[in-house]
Amino acid sequence: MAFFFCLTNEGLEKALKAEMTSRFPSWRLAFSAPGFITYKGDGPWPSPYLARLWGECVGKGSVEGCTTLDLGPVGVWAVHVQTPAPLWKDPLQLSHLELPAEAPSRAWLKAEEAIELSGLDLKSGDSAIEVGSAPGGAVYALLKRGLHVRAVDPAVMDESLKVFPNYRHIKKPFQELTPEETEGVDWWFSDLNLAPGTVLSHVGRLLREVKKPKALIITLKLGKPEMAAEVSQHEQRVREWGFRRTMVRLLPSHHQEVVLIAKP
Ligand SMILES: C[S@@+](CC[C@H](N)C(=O)[O-])C[C@H]1O[C@@H](n2cnc3c(N)ncnc32)[C@H](O)[C@@H]1O
Structure with a gap:
């Protein structure tokens, strides 16, 4: 025992x-x-x-x-x-990151923690998309890192983001994105408050029409406790798209959700 x-x-x-x-x-x-x-x-x-x-x-x-x-x-x-590659020096695995006062939302923490967790090599000048981007904490994190960012959400984005020349708000549901709007993206972020199955159905369809990004960073919302049991199926589905290096982790800033990070 x-x-x-x-x-x-x-x-x-x-x-x-x-x-x-x-x-x-x-x-x-x-x-x-x-x-x-x-x-x-x-x-x-x-x-x-x-x-x-x-x-x-x-x-x-x-x-x-x-x-x-x-x-x-x-x-x-x-x-x-036994956790593979524990992330932070803190023995309880709380991150050292502090939410900047000017960040439009707490999702800044989710984005920064996920980037640190997976050692994503985001470079200034790279291109990123975030579906489910309002009000814009994660988009703010990416813009501050010098990325060109397409923010996709029918809801209102924080006005302060407009000062960044490399920022574009595509104000519509992500299911209606065209291949031109998703083409040439290096990093694909998704933070939708929708069921993971719905998110993956549409993301999978959109990805089929463009060159594979360097990584997918997808928040899986677990609205009910029993949804945690389905996470391995979501991970498997993304592997079938050719993103074979996957990890699913709970970040310190997460509530009812985990992040799925997938690289080709
Ligand atoms: C958790 S919030 C996103 C927080 C955001 N990532 C940030 O950094 O502030 C979830 C968002 O998903 C958006 N959303 C829900 N359904 C959507 C859809 N079909 N297409 C695009 N965005 C959607 C909501 O409008 C909401 O803003």
Whole structure:
């Protein structure tokens, strides 16, 4: 019998439990506190989508040779981290990024965290599109990095973005994009508040008509806890489009969502 721990974002505990039950049924709930859940079980170690950090849970207190997680009121726990390439120096995998006061929305954090997570080599002068871009936090992050950005959303974008000469707002639903409007894009961002299946159906169709971008950075909204169980199907679907290097991760700024990053 082994113990497994998951560190998740507060408010996502229910969704993480639903994912664990459906994807890793041989692991049973052992302990649950806000943002920290442990399981006992046998068999291969799980790798849940809805956790920022996970691995073997050795026990409470500090243990030599283990990573120590100081979880405040929940206590100090000794673990062996199994998350591939933990991102940030912070043992709890909280990012060091701070939302700039002038950013049009908190989605600035999602974009910057995803870029850091995957080491995307965005260069000044590259071209990016974001579908589901209003009011424009992520677009602001990309424009500040010197990219040419097409923002696609029928909703209103923040006025402040107009000072960037390389910014274009395509004010319509992304399903109506033409191949000319999506051609020549290096980086494809999607942050739509729509069901992931709907998003992928249309993104897949649009991508068939243009040269493959260097990466897709797609937020998958998980409106209901049981939607976490479907994430592996979304990942598989994107691989079938020829984006074979995929990762799905929960970012510190995420609420009911994860990011799918896919490279050819
Ligand atoms: C989470 S918000 C996006 C936040 C944005 N990425 C930012 O940086 O501020 C989701 C957006 O999806 C947009 N949206 C929903 N359906 C859409 C569609 N069919 N086409 C384009 N945008 C859509 C909404 O108008 C909303 O602005």
